[in-house]
Structures are given as C-alpha cells and as structure tokens.
Amino acid sequence: MPDRTRTGTGTRRPVERGLGWLRLPLIGAFGFLYLPIAVLVVMSFNASSIPFVWTGFSLQWYPTLASNPQVLQGLLNTLVVAVAATVGATILGTLLAVGLARYTRSVLLEAYSLAPAIIPDLVLAIGLLILFTSIGLTLSLFSVVLAHIVFGMAFVAAVVTARIGQTDPSLEEASRDLGATGPTTFLRITVPSLAPAIIAGALLVFTLSLDEFVIAFFTDGPRTPTLPIVIYSMVRFGVTPEINALGALLLLVSFTVVLAAQRITRLTDAL
Amino acid sequence: MTSMAATPLIRIRGVGKRYGSVTALADVSLDIHHNEFFALLGPSGCGKTTLLRAIAGFEDPDEGSITLTTGDTQPADAGEVDLLALPPNRRPVNLMFQSYALFPHMTVSANIAYGLEREGLARSEIARRVADVLVTVDLQDKASARPRQLSGGQRQRVALARAIVKRPKVLLLDEPLSALDRRVRADMQVELKRLQHEVGITFVVVTHDQEEAMSMADRIAVMEHGRISQIADPVTLYQRPVSAAVADFIGMSTIIPGQAAVDGFTALGERLPAAPSGVIGPALLVIRPEDVRLHADDPTDAAMGSLSGTVLATHFFGGTSTTTVTVAGLGRPVLATQIGPPAHRIGAVVRVGWPAERAIVLPDTP
Numbered sequence: 001m002p003d004r005t006r007t008g009t010g011t012r013r014p015v016e017r018g019l020g021w022l023r024l025p026l027i028g029a030f031g032f033l034y035l036p037i038a039v040l041v042v043m044s045f046n047a048s049s050i051p052f053v054w055t056g057f058s059l060q061w062y063p064t065l066a067s068n069p070q071v072l073q074g075l076l077n078t079l080v081v082a083v084a085a086t087v088g089a090t091i092l093g094t095l096l097a098v099g100l101a102r103y104t105r106s107v108l109l110e111a112y113s114l115a116p117a118i119i120p121d122l123v124l125a126i127g128l129l130i131l132f133t134s135i136g137l138t139l140s141l142f143s144v145v146l147a148h149i150v151f152g153m154a155f156v157a158a159v160v161t162a163r164i165g166q167t168d169p170s171l172e173e174a175s176r177d178l179g180a181t182g183p184t185t186f187l188r189i190t191v192p193s194l195a196p197a198i199i200a201g202a203l204l205v206f207t208l209s210l211d212e213f214v215i216a217f218f219t220d221g222p223r224t225p226t227l228p229i230v231i232y233s234m235v236r237f238g239v240t241p242e243i244n245a246l247g248a249l250l251l252l253v254s255f256t257v258v259l260a261a262q263r264i265t266r267l268t269d270a271l
Numbered sequence: 272m273t274s275m276a277a278t279p280l281i282r283i284r285g286v287g288k289r290y291g292s293v294t295a296l297a298d299v300s301l302d303i304h305h306n307e308f309f310a311l312l313g314p315s316g317c318g319k320t321t322l323l324r325a326i327a328g329f330e331d332p333d334e335g336s337i338t339l340t341t342g343d344t345q346p347a348d349a350g351e352v353d354l355l356a357l358p359p360n361r362r363p364v365n366l367m368f369q370s371y372a373l374f375p376h377m378t379v380s381a382n383i384a385y386g387l388e389r390e391g392l393a394r395s396e397i398a399r400r401v402a403d404v405l406v407t408v409d410l411q412d413k414a415s416a417r418p419r420q421l422s423g424g425q426r427q428r429v430a431l432a433r434a435i436v437k438r439p440k441v442l443l444l445d446e447p448l449s450a451l452d453r454r455v456r457a458d459m460q461v462e463l464k465r466l467q468h469e470v471g472i473t474f475v476v477v478t479h480d481q482e483e484a485m486s487m488a489d490r491i492a493v494m495e496h497g498r499i500s501q502i503a504d505p506v507t508l509y510q511r512p513v514s515a516a517v518a519d520f521i522g523m524s525t526i527i528p529g530q531a532a533v534d535g536f537t538a539l540g541e542r543l544p545a546a547p548s549g550v551i552g553p554a555l556l557v558i559r560p561e562d563v564r565l566h567a568d569d570p571t572d573a574a575m576g577s578l579s580g581t582v583l584a585t586h587f588f589g590g591t592s593t594t595t596v597t598v599a600g601l602g603r604p605v606l607a608t609q610i611g612p613p614a615h616r617i618g619a620v621v622r623v624g625w626p627a628e629r630a631i632v633l634p635d636t637p
Contacts, residue, residue, distance in 0.1 A: 173329055174372035176359045178386030178437065188385075192376045 037251065044244035061245040071246065074230030081141055081216070081226055082209040085148035090202040092149065093156025098190060100157070101164045110161065117154035124151060125218035132219060139221040147219040148209045155208065156201035163197030196264050203261040207254045278340050280305045280473050281326065281441060282351070286335030288321055288497075295321040296332065297497045303441070303475060308467050310488035311477045314520070318497035319477045323443050326475070327366040328359030339363065339440060360389070365439040369446040371430035373418035379429050380405070380414040386437045404436040407469065424455040431463075435470050444476045448483060460486055481521050485509070493517050509559075515633050518557040525563065525605045527556040531632050539600040541578065544627035553635040562629040563607035565594060565614070565621045578623040580605065585613035596623055 047058035065071055100110055116124060128147045137143055171193060175185040191198070213228040220226060225233070227250075234243055279302035288296040296318045303309045311319040324330040326337055337354045341363075354362055365386075374382050380401050387397045405411050408428040418426055427447065434442055447463065448456045464487050467474045478484050484491050485505045492502045501513045512518035515526050529538025531554035536545035538556065545556055565582075580598035592613040596605045605623050615621055 168370050168372055170368040170370050170372040171374060173359070174366075174368055174374075175385070176329075177327060177366045178433065179360045179389035180385075181360060184389070189374060193374070195376075 040244050041248045041251065044241060044248040046241050046244070049241060061241045062249075065242050065245050065249075068242070070230055070234075071227070071242075074225055074227040077141055077224050078210060078227040081144050081148060082206050084145040085152050085209045086202050086206045088145065088149040089152030089156050089205045090198060093153035093201060093205075094160050094191075094194065094198050096153060096157040097160035097164060098186075098194075100161065113157050114154050116151045117158060121151075121212075121214040125215040128215065129218045139219060141220070141224045141226075143219045143221070144216050144226065147215045148205075148212060151215070152205035152209060155204050156198070159201040159204065160194055160197045163194050167193050199264050200261040203257045203264075207257045210253065211250055279303060280307075280340050281354075281475075282336075282338045282340070283322075283326075284336045284338075286322070286325060286332045286337065288318075288325065288330060288332045294497045296325070299335070299494075299497070299499055301492055301499060301502055303473060306471055306473055308464065308474045308487055308489045309476070310484035310491045311475065311494060312481060312484040312491050312520075313479065313494035315479055317494040319479075319494050320445060321497075322494075323366070323445055323475065323477045326354065326441070327364060327443050328354070328357065328362050329366075331355070341440075363439055364441040364443060365434040365437050366443040366445065367430050367434045367447055369449060371418075371426050371450070373426060373429055373433075375418055378415045378417060379410065379421070382418070382429060383433045383436050386433060390437075400436055404432045407435070407466070408432045423451050424459060427451060427459060428462075431466065435466070435472060438470075439472060441473045441475060444474060446477055446479070448478075448480070456483075463487060485521070493520060495520075510631075512557065512631065512633070515555045515557060515635070518631070518633070523560050523606055523608075525558045525560070525603065527558075527601060528635060529554060529556060531634075536630075536632050539578070539598075543578070543630070544625060545630045545632050546628050548632035550632050550634050555633045555635045557631045557633060558605075558625050558629065560593060560606040560608035562625045563605060564624050565596065565607050565609075566624070567615070567619070567621060578605075579620060580623055582615045582617050582619045582621060585615070585617060587612050596621060598623060 043052070043054075044061060045057050045059065046054055047060070048055035096113055100113060104110075125147070128143075128150065132139060132143050132146075171189055172185050175189040176182075180188065211228055212226075213232065216226045217229055217232070220229060227246075231243060231246060234240070281303040283302070284300050286296055286299040287294075299318070299322060311322060313319045321330055325332050332355065338351045339354050339362075341350045341352050352363075354364070374385065377385065383401045383404060384397050387400060392400075401414075402411075405414055408431060410425060410428055410432065413421060413425060413429075418429065421429065427450070431447075444463075448459050451459060460483060463474070463476075476484070476488065485508075488505065490502060490504050491508055493500045493508065495516055501508060501517050503511070508517065508521050512521060518524050519526060527538050527543070529536055529543070531537075531545075531548065531550040531552065533551065536543050536554060536556055543556060548554075578598050580596040580601075582594055583597045583604055584595045586593045586595075591608055591610055594607045594609070594613050594615060596607060598605055607623070
C-alpha cells in the first residue's frame with residue numbers, strides 16, 4: 001500500500017485509495033448483483049427466438065411485445081393497480097406516520113405499523129385471500145389494490161416517520177401560535193415539510209406495486225391478470241426474448257422511479 | 272409605570288403542573304405589567320419554559336389561573352380574559368421559539384405574512400405590514416430569501432418579525448439568544464431591548480443566562496425546582512437576594528456558612544463584618560467579589576477583617592482582574608475583583624476583608 005497516504009487534496013468525500021486487489025470483492029459483489037439483469041437486457045436484443053443462444057442484434061422483440069394484446073392488457077391492469085394503490089397507500093401511510101408521531105410514544109405500535117412491509121408476502125397474501133373470501137369480496141383488480149395498499153402504506157409510513165424525526169416539532173406549534181387552526185396547520189405546514197418523504201414513499205410504492213407478484217397472484221380475479229401474472233403464465237411455456245424485452249422495459253421504469261425518489265430525498269436534505 | 276401596577280397585563284395565580292411524579296411548576300403566582308421586559312430566569316429544568324408554554328397554550332396547567340387584561344391600561348374598560356380557556360391559535364400572545372421554527376418551505380415574507388393571513392386581513396394590508404416590519408428588523412433585502420439562506424442572527428430577526436407583526440399583547444421569547452454565537456448575542460441583546468421600546472409590546476423572556484436577564488429585563492423572576500424564588504428588578508436581585516441559591520445564581524459570590532446572632536455573624540471562630548439582618552441561628556454570609564478587599568498580610572493592621580488566606584490564582588480580564596484566595600476552613604475560595612491588573616502574586620498571604628454593610632446575612636435553610 002504505497003500511496004495510502006495520498007488521499008487526494010481537496011477531495012470532499014474521504015474515499016480510500018490504493019486498495020488494489022482489495023477492490024475485487026466490491027467488483028465481484030456488483031457483478032453478482034447485476035449480471036442476471038445484464039444478461040436479460042442483452043438477450044432482449046437477441047435476433048434468435050431461442051433466448052439463450054446469441055445469433056445477432058435485433059430490436060424485433062419490442063414491436064412484437066407491443067402487439068401482444070395479453071401483455072398490453074396486463075400492463076394496463078398493472079398501471080391501474082399501481083396508481084390506485086400509490087394514491088391510497090400514500091394518503092393512509094402519511095396519516096399513519098403523523099398520527100403515530102403525534103399521539104403515541106409506543107415503540108411497539110410503530111413496529112406494528114411497519115410489519116406489513118417486512119412479513120413474508122406469502123403470509124400476507126394468504127391472510128388477505130382468507131379475509132376477502134370470508135367477507136364475500138369478489139376477487140378483482142379492486143382487491144389487488146386493497147392488498148397493495150396494505151403493504152404500501154407500511155412503506156410510506158416508514159419513510160415519512162423517518163422524515164418526521166428530522167423535522168422541528170415546533171413548526172406546527174409555531175403555526176398554531178400564529179393563529180392557524182389544526183387543519184390549516186396540517187395542510188400548510190405539516191404536509192409541505194413532509195412533502196419530499198411523501199413523494200419518495202409514493203414512488204417507492206409505485207415501483208413495488210408495479211412488479212408485485214405473490215400478493216397479486218392470490219388476491220387477483222382470473223379475468224384481470226396484472227403484468228407479473230401475465231409474464232408468469234407466458235414463462236410456463238418457456239422464456240422467450242419477448243419476455244426479456246418486457247423485463248428490460250420494467251427495469252427501465254423501476255430504475256427511473258427509484259433514482260427520482262433518491263434525488264428528491266437528497267434535495268430535501270439540502271433544505 | 273406607576274398607575275399600571277394596579278392592573279397587571281398578565282396575572283398568574285397558583286399555577287401547578289406535574290408530569291407523573293415530576294413537579295414542573297408548583298404554586299407559581301406572578302404579575303407581568305404593561306410594556307414590561309420580564310425575564311424568567313433559572314437553570315434548565317426549573318420550570319421556566321413550562322410556564323412560558325402554559326401562557327402560550329402549549330401546556331395545560333393542572334391547577335391555577337392565567338388571565339390577561341384586555342382593553343387599555345385604564346381600569347375602567349379593562350376586562351380579563353381567561354387565557355387557559357383559549358386554544359393557542361386564539362390567544363393574543365405570540366411565542367418566539369428557541370429553534371425559531373421558521374417554515375423552511377416559505378420565503379421570509381411568506382413566513383411573516385402567515386400569521387396575518389390567518390387573521391383574514393386584506394392582501395394590501397398584509398403586504399404593507401410585512402414591509403413595515405421588515406424595515407423594523409432591518410431585513411428589507413431578504414424578503415424573498417429562504418430561511419436556510421440566512422445567518423443565525425437574521426433568522427432570529429425573522430422569527431421576531433413574524434411574532435411582532437401580529438401585534439400581540441405579549442411576546443413570549445424562549446431562550447431567544449441561545450442559538451447565536453457570542454458576538455452576535457451581545458448585539459441582539461441591545462437590539463431586543465430597542466425593539467421592545469419601539470413596538471411597545473410586553474416581552475417575557477425565558478433564559479438560563481443570568482447576564483442576559485440582568486442586562487435586558489426590567490424585572491426578573493428567579494425560578495428553581497418549579498417554584499419562584501424571588502421576583503425583583505436586577506439591582507435588588509443582585510444586592511438583596513432572598514436566598515443563597517438566588518445569590519449564587521445571580522452573579523459571582525462568596526458564601527460563608529456560620530452562625531448569626533443579635534450582635535453579628537460568626538464563622539471559623541471569628542466575628543466577620545456583616546450587615547444587620549435580624550437572622551438568628553445557622554446563617555450564610557454572601558459577599559460579592561467587587562466588595563472584597565485584599566491586603567498584604569500585616570498582623571499589625573487590626574482594622575482589616577481577621578480572615579487571612581493564600582492567593583491561589585489570578586485572572587486578568589483587561590479592565591478588571593479577579594483574585595482567588597483560599598482561606599483555611601472554607602470549603603470554597605473567596606473571590607475578589609478589582610479594577611486594573613491583579614495586585615497580589617500567586618502564593619502571597621493576604622488579609623481578606625469587606626465593608627460590613629455589603630455583606631448580606633441569609634438564613635441557612637437547606
């Protein structure tokens with residue numbers, strides 16, 4: 001480690017230099033993380049219809065995908081679910097976080113509010129299925145939306161709770177002190193000061209709902225499959241480059257949204 | 272201010288507040304007068320902030336009353352409002368928070384206008400009053416800045432402007448200067464005092480800094496363990512403290528435990544000069560450093576008090592200097608302040624004395 005001391009003059013982040021071969025695990029870990037995804041994206045441009053034999057570059061699978069009515073309908077269903085679940089989960093999750101912060105000091109209650117985000121999807125899915133059938137709710141996109149709101153609001157609550165912890169509690173008191181009523185304070189002070197976290201939480205729920213399979217599989221009706229369910233049924237007859245193309249597109253959407261969420265949370269820290 | 276004493280602006284009677292087994296406030300009664308600069312002074316946890324928040328409406332006392340005189344200072348049209356019956360947003364008082372609590376997503380002028388908008392005033396009226404108050408706090412050029420772009424002193428002035436623009440009957444200030452660095456703090460002390468005169472609003476300041484309270488306030492309530500120890504103007508508080516705790520908290524002092532009798536005060540087997548007090552039994556003698564005189568030890572000088580000690584340390588502050596003297600038998604050293612550089616060297620043996628009328632005798636009640 002000859003140049004260990006040369007940490008660079010004027011570098012703001014202290015990045016270790018001169019690690020040499022010690023960088024290998026880092027590169028290896030990233031390779032392990034992204035190799036499958038890279039393979040999928042590369043293979044979506046494969047001319048051959050056999051998905052694991054590369055014969056040449058082609059964009060043909062993307063138009064093919066766009067003309068598949070099954071896929072288009074699945075995409076539409078998924079978007080409906082994702083938007084509705086995002087709206088519902090964001091509103092309820094924000095209220096949950098604010099309520100928890102304001103009216104309880106119970107750590108247990110806070111943990112319970114986050115549980116749906118952590119407990120196995122399968123458990124939540126089976127529980128929701130039993131609940132929906134026992135109250136006589138017909139399984140449809142509506143039941144998927146309800147199910148996605150359940151775990152989605154836990155994620156929103158987690159993000160917003162973290163933000164509340166960083167917010168000056170006297171902001172709301174100052175608003176009251178200046179003559180604002182409770183509702184005015186909530187809309188003019190509480191929501192704007194939490195807005196970055198609320199938006200980040202919403203984007204998170206949107207991406208999670210977009211590719212959620214297990215819970216949707218259990219709570220969806222047979223005539224309105226969401227995109228992950230459509231893909232699943234296609235894969236049962238073999239993986240085609242068409243599915244690779246679809247995966248690549250979903251990846252693009254998720255990446256964009258996650259980056260946006262991260263960007264927004266970083267903006268708020270500057271505030 | 273003579274006639275105003277009859278109708279206090281705020282009347283606090285028997286206010287108590289407990290959190291579980293902790294008593295935050297116990298039987299607090301005090302009057303705050305019109306146009307007064309009043310300070311609540313005490314160490315952290317003494318209940319001063321709880322009392323301030325009770326006036327603002329963010330704490331609900333378990334017992335007692337807080338009333339506000341409305342109308343003018345003439346007793347004829349003066350009515351009393353029960354503050355405790357009103358929610359914080361309907362009380363004619365405003366609180367300046369310790370953190371300033373500026374709304375980060377609003378500009379300076381939007382912050383200031385917020386309270387006026389809640390009153391439903393016309394836009395033109397709001398704009399005029401915001402512009403006026405920005406001049407008062409000298410922040411005209413920062414109207415469209417965001418709070419995070421301002422310095423600490425500027426933020427404090429915005430918080431102040433946001434509160435006074437509402438023209439409250441009383442402005443409550445929670446540790447208004449604690450977030451500022453030392454140099455800005457001195458400027459803001461002067462500034463706060465000037466503003467209070469200019470806007471003619473009663474100020475109630477909570478502080479743990481006795482110098483701050485002494486330099487700004489007309490009257491000070493010293494609080495301890497949720498109780499009021501003494502309410503007085505700064506000079507009385509300094510010269511006539513009612514307890515050793517108050518004496519110890521306000522300014523520097525040397526406190527000597529001993530016995531008081533009709534004919535004087537005795538400690539360490541010696542009769543010490545002391546002002547007549549009427550205290551009999553265990554007592555404490557309080558002397559301020561500037562009253563203590565030090566003389567090179569000369570056994571023939573019988574006129575000087577009979578205590579003698581050794582100079583432990585000297586501190587020169589430019590205009591004045593402080594000499595610390597250890598006296599055998601006293602738990603704490605005696606402090607002596609004088610004008611100019613220290614006159615005795617470390618290790619020198621000196622006689623310690625003071626004029627009898629400057630030494631206060633207080634009952635020693637634990």
